[in-house]
Amino acid sequence: MSEYTKPLPKPTATSRPFWEAAKAHRLQLQQCGGCQAFIYYPRDRCPHCLSDELQWKPVSGRGRVYSYTVVRRAATRSFADKPYVLAIVELEEGPRMTTNIEAPPEMVKVGMPVTVCFDDVTPEHTLVKFKPA
């Protein structure tokens, strides 16, 4: 296997539980104890009610493609190996996530049901991605 050259996430104290769960192939997000909303990306206060009572909870991993682009002209050499689908997936629980759809670009549509999958890009790093449900 050739060396992985794409940027790797650097967790913070706040985001580490998300990345550690991903490494164990689980999707978990913060849920607000004040207003019950699930939120993403990880942070220290709920963006809806400003409560800091945030708890990590497993989520379904099911969602739909809210929007997407097909990148045919990559910005860097490390992404130039093939066209790829960047997407915003809206989870059943509400939050949206930036991700890739693991499917042929011509197959992807707005509104398409998708389910989570995990890409172990290095022994230490796992990216949360989605595939057609």
Place this chain on the structure above:
Amino acid sequence: MGALTDKYCIVGVGETPHMRPSNRTTLSMACEAVSKAMADAGLKPSDIDGMTSYQAGDSTTSAHVATSLGIRLNYCLDILGGGSSTEALVAHAIGLLEAGYAKVIVCFRSMNGRSGRRMGGQVPGGPIPVATAEGDNQFNMGWGWTTPAQRFGMSAMRYLHDTGCTTRAFAEIAVAHRYHASLNPKARLRTPITIEDHQRSRWVVKPFRLLDCCQETDVSAAIIVTSRERAYDLRHPPVFIKGGYARTMTENPGWNYSRPVLHYVAGNYGWKRAFGMAGISHSDVDFISCYDAFTFTTLIQLEANGFCRPGEAGEFVKGGRLQIDHELPSNLSGGHLSEGYTHGIQMVIENVRQLRHRADDACPGWAEGKHTYDRQAGCRQLKRARICCGMAWGYENMASCLVLGGVMS
């Protein structure tokens, strides 16, 4: 009308050529742009006492430029900014003038936007710039989300889905702005294009084709703001600052996460303030500028700023409405799509020239100081140019606007 409306003016504009590559420093280019703006206004270095700039960690500073040109500043500030910063810095300049911090203020942008750091910070085929995605970037960069095309393409794709608009609407904008560039000797791309040319051009980041994307260039540009009283002594008819905004919205905390409607952008919340301040309605606007890093960023701002209703911009731009001699001419220099990419400031510069009735075109009459309005002969001066609405875009949740008026307004 607001108490400050028409009290302050833009009196000088200047820019370097659009180069690729410049083989120059951002300092060298900024000195040229600021010198040209001073000459345009009829001002000397000793007349300037305020300077501001915006940049993206890719440029020189006001202090360096002022020192290089023998200018002593009573006020200087450089901000991290983007496509909506010029209009925000004009509003900021009004505050400085009103408070007495400075009397004549230069605002500039200087960037090697093609040969140096490109938007997104990267070079196709070049070295891999970062190995780690830190801070907010840990939630987008790893999946290959780094550039404006990828980001705004996401809003554009959802817009097409929600409204039934097609990419032929994007083409209308590319065609209009290219036609204007064909009348601008400074523009990089001057060959007119058709809607079919646009539809045939290759995908870059779907739904954007090559002809949806701006012309990245190495360039510097500058404007000068001062009081009405000072303006009357200077070289050109003053261009009056009538109103504006520099607006954000709450729904987007960073990137495109969890906003109710991705393409409901910040301009929606700003335009009533700007128009109220200026004391105008949409029907008073003779022409517009509309930030066109991509065709879509022009399209979406037309409805965000109330020129048409949400979802109707595709219909609105049909049939060449944005072209010169039509209902609402847009980006008369050719804009970012065809003149070259300045990160926003050239829109204001072109609007100033049009409002002065002194477009720097190749019109045969202009050599003797009189425009012919003959487009075949290369004239791009509008016949009626009294009120202009300039709409600028940082990203979906950040926008600005600057309503300007000529002496006849």
